[in-house]
Amino acid sequence: MSIPKINNNQIFEPRLQILHEQMDSVLKMLCNLTKADQVFLSFWNDGYSQVYNEDSGFYTTEDLECRQLEKKFKSLFSEVIYISNARLHTLIQDIKFFSTSGKNTNVFLLPLIDAKDDRIGVLGLNMTEEGAFDFGQIVHQIESIGEHIVSIYDNLLGKNAAFYTNKVNFEHMPAAFLNFSINKDAELLDCHFSNHLIRKHPAFLNYSGNSMEKLEPLLQMTLQEFTKMLLKSQNDQSIEYVYPYLVDGKEKKYFLIKIHVSLSTDGVYQCLAFIDDISIHRKYNATLDQILFDISHVMRRPVVSMRGLTNLINLNEFDRNEICEIASKIKVVSDEMEDYIRAMFKIYEAKQEAEYLL
Template sequence: MNLPVQYNLNHIKPQHFMLHSVLDNILSMTTGLCASKMSFILLWEEGFHAAHHHTQGIKSFQSTDFSVYKDRFSKINAACFYAPNTKYHTLFQDLYFFKLYEQYPKVLVFPIFDNNQQMCGLIGVLHPENPSSIDQNKHALKELSLYTAKLRLENVMERVNLQPKPTLIQSLNQLPGAHFELIISTDGQLALPSVSQELIQMHPHFWEIEHQTSPEAIFKILHLMDFQDFRAYLLNKELSSPIEFSYALKEDSEIRKYYMVRINTYLNDAGETLCFGAVKDISLQKAYENVLEQINFDISHVMRRPVATMQGLTQLIELDKMNRETVKEVASKLQLVSNEMDTFIKKLYTDYQKRWEDLDKESQFN
């Protein structure tokens, strides 16, 4: 079976945590009572679809098209639904969930009703090929559908009505920082990326995003690379590991700004690649790094010359071969070199102290 991974915390809505806490036990109980390989619950009003596999445990399906299930099942007045072969049954044959199975098993489904006796969901099992008692399974599913409806009313609907709804992120603009997200389909097509206003306003380079309608053009503005090159890179990396890279942009004043892009990628159960990225201005960090690199260069190269001179002079001093006047001359040169080093070290300290102070002032305004 090609089942999706166990439900991912990045996908689940707060309300779905509550549903899982209430219904996961019902699912495992359903699988056991009906001696089935898998049971499932689908609630289209809550956008909730979970299943229990007899060996793999609870699974969550975030890519289900709930509107299709609602339109297809809610208007049918039936006590239960039974399909001897989902491959050919008109109710099930083109539904994504049932396409996951290679052997197209039998399926037995009961409706779940809300407090107005309107169908709001389904509970069912992949029926065993040789059920010990189909009547027993029908009875069990009927009772479980009633119990599920009761739990939904008591634990979900009442909480929604009585408690304030949690604040959920409705758009990227509600997140702190500059963000974007994009989806790559299973056949490698890029959907139109979503970009926060904070990112667009970050630098003149990004202003062009609002005037582009091509997904590939927006992608190139964000990444400074071709989409196909990025996709080829994705195919050769671990999906769970983030992508990080930085690039430099010039402003009108010719000042160079540096930006770090970090992208997290993962697959949904439909096989699409979801990418969520953040862009951060690291110009100050880069400036600090440049100062440190310059200090390292000055110490290792500029100061190297007087040190080498001192080393050469000290090698000339062989008291048993040099007269007093020669020793005095060498000592005088050593004094000049040491004074030069002292002056350079003081100047180096003053220059870099000013650089650090300037960077600290700049950081206070960003």
């Protein structure tokens, strides 16, 4: 949990603390997923505004005032709104949080709408023009995360949100996502995968369309084991771990899974997960370890040999023939070292090309 850096309420609101506990990890996930400069979330009826970026972490700011946001955005449609050059746009230029943005800052805004079709807040992110970004991909990501946030908010109000995972559309989400519901008896209620996950994860080889049978291979644990882990805490929680996956009984791939778990009022765990193939990172690390070994052991031998030979010359106790013989040995050692460096370069170059082909 992150406590806001600025809190103007003289009496601390437990509800705000609960909102931070439930929303912070989801905001961080959105920021990491979109590579945004910062993401922000506001529920204006609760006086809740939260900002996250990788440099400062979570913080609140008076520049993002709830009632001003409500006045501006309460009548907007439900679609994602894209604003280029935020500092000069008439919709948001009088909001200090945006007016101090850089000249070329792009803003994505999504009004948050509850089950009664009421606007309860706004989710958004800032993205500079430094480096290209995929417009369609960011829209899909903010829409899906926004629906997940609304569902958590509904649970907080005591509404029955057991249906919400069927509303979140991950079918065309350009990332490896899954969302599922499970009760305290380890019974899987529903489960959905993004098309990207189905295409990229080896667990879906020969996939029959039955999502229930694929969840345990994706989690790399049984539903009973997963539920037992959840039961250790009665609060919303974030889980993160890495596991190896054997492909066709030969190649081993490694996956990082991040899961946000929200406990609804009816005792159902609503889980949103992101899975990333980190195999290439592990292979790069293994290659770097091999390079360090080669430098510290294999290449060190000819270097030590040359140093010893030059030390002999420094003794200045040799005639011309002996010096020529030592010089000849130095040439042999230096040629050996040059050949080894070339061979090592070709080996690592071939490994790198093989990784790109993967």
